[in-house]
Amino acid sequence: MPQQIPVVDYLELGDRPHLRARECTACGALYFDRRNACAKCFGTEFTARALSNHGRLRAFTFVHRVKRPFVSAIVELDGGGVVKANLLGVEDPEQITPRLPVVLETYAVGTDDEGTEAIAFGYRPQGGEK
Ligand SMILES: [Zn+2]
Incomplete structure (x- = not known):
């Protein structure tokens, strides 16, 4: 298993890759970037939160x-x-419908000289409508 690094720091790898956001403890606003204050309520305390892989x-x-x-x-x-x-x-635009259910998927985008893989993420349509 080669060493892997995520291309963005809010992507957590491991057994079950997922995105991690920073949540404002005062109003619940979610951010992927590091910030000193919440843009909505100016709160300054944040906690890490694992986000769903489904959307x-x-x-x-x-x-x-x-x-x-x-x-x-x-x-x-x-x-x-x-x-x-x-x-x-997705190769065919006809496959895409509004509110299409999707699930997170990670993939390697490249490997450096030491064999470390860079891992990115995207979303794949989930089979069938529910
Ligand atoms: Zn806030």
């Missing part, structure tokens, strides 16, 4: 002007949190 598509854009087109998406996670990421495994 639904809020918005998406097909990015065609590159060699390998991809879908850039905004995903609303179950239980809170909104994240921008690529949608994985």
